[in-house]
Structures are given as structure tokens and as C-alpha cells.
Amino acid sequence: MTLRTRFLLTTLLAMLAVALPRLRAQTSGPVLYTGARIITGQDRPPIEQGALLVDGGRLVRVGRAGDIKAPTGAQVVTLTGKTIIPALIDTHAHPSTDREGLVRDLQRRAYFGVGALMSLGTDKGDLAFQMRATVVPDGARFRTAGRGITTPEPGRSDVPYWVTTPEQARQAVREQAALKVDLIKIWVDDRDGKYVKLSPPLYSAVIDESHAHGLKVTAHIFNLSDAKGLLAAGIDAFAHGIRDVDVDAEVLALFKSHPRVVLVPNLPDRGVATDLSWVDGALPPAELAKLQAGAVDHPEARAAFALQARNLAALARAGVTIALGTDGNTFYGAHQELEDMVIAGLTPAQALVAATRNGAALLNLTDTGTLEAGKRADFVVLDANPLDAIANTRRIHAVYLHGQPIDRAGLSAQWRGGR
Ligand SMILES: [Zn+2]
Numbered sequence: 001m002t003l004r005t006r007f008l009l010t011t012l013l014a015m016l017a018v019a020l021p022r023l024r025a026q027t028s029g030p031v032l033y034t035g036a037r038i039i040t041g042q043d044r045p046p047i048e049q050g051a052l053l054v055d056g057g058r059l060v061r062v063g064r065a066g067d068i069k070a071p072t073g074a075q076v077v078t079l080t081g082k083t084i085i086p087a088l089i090d091t092h093a094h095p096s097t098d099r100e101g102l103v104r105d106l107q108r109r110a111y112f113g114v115g116a117l118m119s120l121g122t123d124k125g126d127l128a129f130q131m132r133a134t135v136v137p138d139g140a141r142f143r144t145a146g147r148g149i150t151t152p153e154p155g156r157s158d159v160p161y162w163v164t165t166p167e168q169a170r171q172a173v174r175e176q177a178a179l180k181v182d183l184i185k186i187w188v189d190d191r192d193g194k195y196v197k198l199s200p201p202l203y204s205a206v207i208d209e210s211h212a213h214g215l216k217v218t219a220h221i222f223n224l225s226d227a228k229g230l231l232a233a234g235i236d237a238f239a240h241g242i243r244d245v246d247v248d249a250e251v252l253a254l255f256k257s258h259p260r261v262v263l264v265p266n267l268p269d270r271g272v273a274t275d276l277s278w279v280d281g282a283l284p285p286a287e288l289a290k291l292q293a294g295a296v297d298h299p300e301a302r303a304a305f306a307l308q309a310r311n312l313a314a315l316a317r318a319g320v321t322i323a324l325g326t327d328g329n330t331f332y333g334a335h336q337e338l339e340d341m342v343i344a345g346l347t348p349a350q351a352l353v354a355a356t357r358n359g360a361a362l363l364n365l366t367d368t369g370t371l372e373a374g375k376r377a378d379f380v381v382l383d384a385n386p387l388d389a390i391a392n393t394r395r396i397h398a399v400y401l402h403g404q405p406i407d408r409a410g411l412s413a414q415w416r417g418g419r
Contacts, residue, residue, distance in 0.1 A: 029073060029075065030054065030055040030071050030074040030075070031054045031055070031075045031076075031403075032051060032052070032076045033051065033079055033381075034050075034052075034068070034076060034077070034078055035051070035065055035078050036079035036081075036082040036083060037050060037385060038052065038062065038083075038084045039083065039085045039371075039386070039387070040062065040372060041085070042370050042372070043353065047062075047064060049066070050062070050063065050064060051063060051064065051067075051068040052084065052377070055403075057376060057403035058374065059371060059372065059375050060373060062371050062372055081383075082383060083382045083385045083386065083387075084381055084382070085356065085380050086356040086368070086369055086370055086378060086380075087114065087115025087116070087140075087356070087368065087399065087401060088115065088338075088356060088359075088380070089114070089115060089323070089355065089359030089365065089369055090114050090116070090334050090359070091118045091239075091324060091362050092118060092326060092327050093118060093120065093325070093327065093333075094122050094328055094329055095117060097123060097128075098127070099127060102131055103131075105329060106136045106142055107136065107138050107411055108411075108415075109140040110138055110406045111331075111406060111408055111412070112335065112396065112399075113334070113399050115141060115378040116140055116142075116360070116365055117141070117143070118182065118183065118363055119142065119144045120148070120185050120218070120327075121145045121148025121159075121185030121187075122148065122157065122159050123146055123147065123159070124147055124159045128146065129179060129180075131144075138407050143182040144182060145183040145184060145218070146176045148161070148184070148186060148187060149161045149169060149172050149173070149184065149186045149187075149206055150162060150163075150186065150198055151163065151196055153187075153191065153195045156191075160185075163202060166202060169205040170208075170209040173209040173215070174213070176215075177209075177215060182364065183363070184206060184215050185217075185218055185220070186203055186206055186218075186219050187220040188219050188220065188221050188226045188229075188230065189223075189226075203230060203233060204234075207235060207236075216362075216364075217235055217237070218264070218362075219235050219238055219239060220240055221238055222240070222244055224245050224247065224251060227254075228250060228251055228254055231258050232254065235261065236260070236261060237263070237323075237362055238262070238263050238264060239266065239325060240264070240266045241265040241266065241267070241308045241312055241315075242311045243268075243304070243307065243308055243311075246307065246311060246314075247314050252314070252315075255318060259319075262320075262358065262362045263321065264322075264362075265308065265311075265322065265341065266326070266337070267337060267344060268301065269305065270340060271299055272297060272298075273296045273297045274336075275292075275295075276332075277292075278335075278395075279331075279332045281408070281412040282411075282415050282416075283416065284416055284417065305340075309340075309343065309345065312341065312344045312345065312346070313345030316346055316350065322341070322346070322354040323358040323359040323361075324351075324359050334355065335391070335394045338390050339390050341354065342390040348386055348388075348389075348390045352386060352390075352393075356370065357370050376403070377400055377401075378402065380393075380396060380398075381396070382395055382396060383397050396408070
């Protein structure tokens, strides 16, 4: 062996040693996950004593444990007493706009069982599109609405388009469509009288042009009257609930005549002190302490929550499709939103369908959101049943995205050390 060969060999072995811990965590070949209760994300009762057969990142079979045999050579993972849900889909967030921050945001989402995250209208430049095309190791999938559209809001972010004519509105949509955004976002809100909000001729132009490009439009709203105008104009989704007054018969009728519209209620702070000890795996202890110190009672917030909760319950009762969104950049927010939706009146099963199947459909993620053969193996293994208590979604045993386990222990060690 020449010196050079020996050097190459040593280098190769060193590289392998670095790569090995990572390789060990990855699975290859078929794996049968068996014995758990499976909540499929569809409108059906859970499968008690269920099994998932996963191969090549996909679900090959989903059913009762007794009906699915492990193929020869398959690895078998016994999950008796656990509950499996589809990975969560967050349809409304504003994650970091720098690469390092966004990678961390996506990994923190994956750590907490979120499989896909939609950045809703505050992305300028190329990064969001590069990240959408990237598989972030141990990270959630990323989707973007690029730059959203509003009227001039001087002093507020200038990332969105500021449009004042229907032609400008159409041009904005054409530019975003050329970038192949996943959704078009608009804001229809005068922010307590500070701005002139997007008018019906402007948002109608956005909706019409978006539909001509095969894109859905989702609207940030505050007022009932704007919800009505937008429904009449053909809006596809609301990124917030109705926040000024209780819903009325007219808006219920409008929702009924537009049955494909999706509501993302995005409930506000309940104003109640909360225990955040369950997020301790994702933060250095000092940061968790700061976060916990802020999670105190805010009685003044409770009326706003109560109003939006009533509106959510009324719209859900009327059969409106609900999906989950958290707004902002709270990496554990999906679990709080699930609980808030249940406090508002959804059943845990309805809240889970909203957070999985319905969110995936809104984002056109046809390969995830439910646990059925052919879909990606994106799922969360829980230590307790969320149908008993929705907060059990926080008791995460493991997360799998595209069939691969998220290295939760490795991520946690990194973050708790403050990196
Ligand atoms: Zn938002």
C-alpha cells in the first residue's frame, strides 16, 4: 500500500465514522410499525391495534395489525399502547427569512410533529424558493406564498406588493405566478383605520387573475363585512377567522353557497396562564424560563378569544372546512392551536382532521395529510391518545417524515446547548 493510498483510506474511514451515526438513524427496506392505535386523518374511527407498512418513504399498507404481515426481511417496530397520527400541516406561518434561521425553524417544526409549513406572503427574494426545493435534514417541508398583496401600508413591512389599481393587482399575481408560488396571499384590513384597505375591485382582480393561473387565494381579514365581500368575489380561503362581530345568517349562507372555501381560524391568545414545560426539549433552559415567565394570565385577551371561538364553532357547525394555521413563528404553536380549536368547540377528531388532511388539501400537498396506502410515511407516534385529551399531541414519542425518523435527541442536544 503506497502512502497515498493509505492516506486516502484513512480519510475515507474518517469520513465514514462521521457519517455512520447519521446512517444508523436512517432506515432502509420495509418497516412494519405495529400495535398502535392509528388515527388516519380521514373521517373515520381510529384503527385500534393497527399497523403501518412503510417502504421507500411511502405507506404501503395501513390496517389492522392482524391483517398485515411483515414481509421477509422487514424490520418490525412494536408500538403497543402508542397512538399514531399523520404529521401536522401548518398552513399559516411567518418563519425566519434567513437560511440558518429557516433551517432551524423547519427542524423545530419537525421535532414537534409538523411535516409541512406554509410561509404566508412575507418572503422576498430567492431564499424561500431555494428552500422549497431543498430537503432540510430532520426538517419540515417548506411552502411559500412569496410576496402577498395589500394596499400601501407605510411604516408596515414593504415586503408585500402595495397595489392601488386592478392592473397593478393583476401584475403582482402574474409575477408571483411566474415564480410558481404555492398560494396567493392578500391582506384586507385597515388596521384600526390606519390604512385604506384592499377594495373589492382590487381583491376581485387578484382572485380572478390567480384563478386564471390555477392559484388559490387566501385572505387575511378582520371584519365580517369583508368576509362577505370576499366570499362573493370567489375567495378560496381565510387565513384568519372573523374577529369584529359574531357571524350572521348572511355569512353562513355565503359559506354554504361556496362549499370549497377553507377557514384557518388562527385563534388568538386565550389569555390564560399555560405550562410550557413540554417544549423544554427545544430550548436552552434559560430561554424556556423566559418563555414560561411570559405565559401568564391576560384577562384582557379573553373577550377576543371568546368571540373568535364562537365564530369558529358556528362555522364548523355549518359545515365549513377548517384547517390549522398558527401565524407568526411559534415553533410549538400547532399544539396550542389544536387545543384552542377544541376549547372553541371542535371535537379532538375534527381538530386533528383540520390539522392534517384539510391543511394538506389547502396547500395542494396531495401526498401527505392522511395515513393511507400510497401517501408519504409522514407520521407522529404519541405516548397517549389525543382523542381522550387533545393536549396529548404534545406527548411525542417519535416523528417520521418520508419514512425517516427525525433525530429528536440529536436536535434537542443541539438546542438545549444553545445552538
Ligand atoms: Zn399571518
